[in-house]
Amino acid sequence: MKGLGELERSIMDILWAENTPLTAREVGRLIEDRDLAPTTVMTVLDRLARKGFLTRTRDGRAWRYQPAASRDAYVAELMLEALDMTGDRDAALTRFARAVSGSEAEILLKALTELEEE
Amino acid sequence: MKGLGELERSIMDILWAENTPLTAREVGRLIEDRDLAPTTVMTVLDRLARKGFLTRTRDGRAWRYQPAASRDAYVAELMLEALDMTGDRDAALTRFARAVSGSEAEILLKALTELEEE
DNA sequence: GGGGTAGTACTACGTCCTGTAGAGAGGTGG
DNA sequence: CCACCTCTCTACAGGACGTAGTACTACCCC
Numbered sequence: 513m514k515g516l517g518e519l520e521r522s523i524m525d526i527l528w529a530e531n532t533p534l535t536a537r538e539v540g541r542l543i544e545d546r547d548l549a550p551t552t553v554m555t556v557l558d559r560l561a562r563k564g565f566l567t568r569t570r571d572g573r574a575w576r577y578q579p580a581a582s583r584d585a586y587v588a589e590l591m592l593e594a595l596d597m598t599g600d601r602d603a604a605l606t607r608f609a610r611a612v613s614g615s616e617a618e619i620l621l622k623a624l625t626e627l628e629e630e
Numbered sequence: 631m632k633g634l635g636e637l638e639r640s641i642m643d644i645l646w647a648e649n650t651p652l653t654a655r656e657v658g659r660l661i662e663d664r665d666l667a668p669t670t671v672m673t674v675l676d677r678l679a680r681k682g683f684l685t686r687t688r689d690g691r692a693w694r695y696q697p698a699a700s701r702d703a704y705v706a707e708l709m710l711e712a713l714d715m716t717g718d719r720d721a722a723l724t725r726f727a728r729a730v731s732g733s734e735a736e737i738l739l740k741a742l743t744e745l746e747e748e
Numbered sequence: 749g750g751g752g753t754a755g756t757a758c759t760a761c762g763t764c765c766t767g768t769a770g771a772g773a774g775g776t777g778g
Numbered sequence: 779c780c781a782c783c784t785c786t787c788t789a790c791a792g793g794a795c796g797t798a799g800t801a802c803t804a805c806c807c808c
Contacts (some may be wrong), residue, residue: 515633517766521715530715537782549769554785573775573784583715587722588729590712594705595730597639598767599647600739602707605730609741611706612713612723617742623727624739627699634793655754667798676794679755691755691804 513593519546524565528583531567533576540630552564631707632681640664641674642683646701651687651694 516524526542527534534542536576540553557577560566565586567573579587612620634642644660645652652660657670675695678684683704686693699707716722730738 519767528664534713539754546772550784551770551786552768555769558786559766575785584718584721584725587712588725590715591722591726592708592729594708594712598701598707601734602704602711604700605734605737606741607702607706608709610745611710611737616719616723617745619723620727620738621742621746623724624735624742626729627735628739632794637796653755666796668755670797673798677758677795693756721800 513589516560518564519552519556520524520565522546522561523553523560524579524586532573533578535571535572535576537573537576539577545555549557634678635661637664637670640682641671641678642697642704643699645684645695645696645697649712651689653689653692653694655692657695681720722734 522543526539530542530584534555536550536557539556540548540550540556543553546584557568557575558564561568566577568577568582570576595601595604609617609620640661641655641657648660649658654668654672654675658666658668661671664670675686675693679686679695683698685698686695688694693707713719713722727735727738
């Protein structure tokens, strides 16, 4: 997988936040802060779809875009990918475990123990 | 933090594998598979140092490069960075926990419980 | 001591990715 | 029929990376 650029991530954030498929125009309206040309938004949406981050379906003449995967799935995948980079996964995991803050450690712990119970 | 390119990562891998600081020439010798010009290796080492991935110390006229952080630390940091991207850290963590394979889940679990005991 | 050798710093260039957008085509509503 | 929306295609600048040449300096061997 590849990382996302600044604008790409902003757009993914918007689409992850809404849970309905949006058209380019709608996305554009939600990025007001940056005064982007409509075609800019369209181009980026297109690239994201091409990269597999979005799927799109027709709605009249327009496309409606929606994330191919949830943000959580994306983040988890990024984390796994980082983990794959190391030769010593155990050491990296241990270090990671130590680095997450207390409340998050508990979340992890809970998820892991629930996993074992199954 | 930024990601690393292909060659940059190869070179970091070499330096992470050796645990002594290496000169450009030594690194170059260890990348034989790719027939690189010595200056190429030097340039990349220089860039890595500039980006903070390596530190270098003089050894006669030559520089000796060594990783600024361990690979595990780097990987853990990448993972945390990915985690920072999400709005819902808990969901991402839960998903991550479910995604790691069994033996790794145990490593994580162990690290986390040891953490609690302290 | 002079030439080869090793090492450095600086510069360069092609390529790919990303942000950004215009141009042109083809419907659609009034 | 005209204005407009949306699409697709094309373009371009800036930055990161892979790759390397050049020019300068210090050192060792004969």
